[in-house]
Amino acid sequence: MASTVTEHGNVRIVTQVIPQTGSLSTQAAAVRVVESTSGASQFIPTLNKNTKNTLFKVLGVIQILWGITEVSFGITLTIIQRTFSITVESGVYLWIGILLLISGSLLVEIEKRQPVWLVKAAFFANLLVCVAGLVAVILHATEIAQTVKEGNPCPPNITEPQYCKNYVQILKYGLNSVFIIFLLLEISLAITALVMFTSQKQQDYQQMVS
Numbered sequence: 001m002a003s004t005v006t007e008h009g010n011v012r013i014v015t016q017v018i019p020q021t022g023s024l025s026t027q028a029a030a031v032r033v034v035e036s037t038s039g040a041s042q043f044i045p046t047l048n049k050n051t052k053n054t055l056f057k058v059l060g061v062i063q064i065l066w067g068i069t070e071v072s073f074g075i076t077l078t079i080i081q082r083t084f085s086i087t088v089e090s091g092v093y094l095w096i097g098i099l100l101l102i103s104g105s106l107l108v109e110i111e112k113r114q115p116v117w118l119v120k121a122a123f124f125a126n127l128l129v130c131v132a133g134l135v136a137v138i139l140h141a142t143e144i145a146q147t148v149k150e151g152n153p154c155p156p157n158i159t160e161p162q163y164c165k166n167y168v169q170i171l172k173y174g175l176n177s178v179f180i181i182f183l184l185l186e187i188s189l190a191i192t193a194l195v196m197f198t199s200q201k202q203q204d205y206q207q208m209v210s
Contacts, residue, residue: 052196053111056122059193060107063100063129066186070097073175086143087176092136096129100186103129107193123197129190133183140176140183147172 074093081088106122147169 052200055196056107056193057111059189060104060109060111062189063104063107063186065104066182067097067100067104069182070094070100070179072097073179077175085172086146087136087139087179090139092139093179096132096136096183096186099125099129099132103190119197123194126190126193126197130187130194133187133190137180137183137187140180144173144176144180147176 070093074088074091074097077085077088077093087093103122103125106118106125110118110122
């Protein structure tokens with residue numbers, strides 16, 4: 001009885017040749033090899049699909065948390081604002097936060113089920129997050145530029161300038177800088193989701209063609 005071992009990636013196939021007049025045993029061995037190969041090939045796409053669904057859920061949860069943060073800051077700054085602010089007046093905190101909540105909820109729902117309309121809605125929602133995020137970055141950067149342009153608020157004839165500080169300017173500069181970093185991360189996550197949608201669409205198309 002001779003046997004050969006063939007390895008394909010993580011799958012090891014052992015073929016045994018039994019010298020026998022009947023062909024039933026040889027056919028049975030061939031069937032076992034074919035079944036083991038097909039089972040392994042079906043396991044890998046399932047694993048990849050489950051991994052993608054988990055990533056969709058993680059991205060969705062992060063977007064929801066950031067959306068809640070954006071909306072909370074938007075409401076708080078709108079209530080306590082005392083001077084003109086481009087970001088507060090434009091409502092950037094509110095509409096980017098609501099958009100993140102919608103996009104994150106769709107990604108979390110995709111982890112459970114994937115109808116065509118839900119996948120398309122999540123794709124376009126993340127596309128809008130990218131566009132809206134870039135607009136929000138421009139607004140925050142504009143407000144930082146205005147804050148820097150205002151310069152030192154202290155009178156020129158003050159004898160002790162170290163005691164003269166405009167805490168409103170410091171707060172504006174700090175908040176806008178932090179939210180620019182958040183927005184860049186949000187855009188990166190949205191682009192990651194778009195790439196995953198595109199790769200999944202290509203994989204489904206290849207499976208249909210094959």
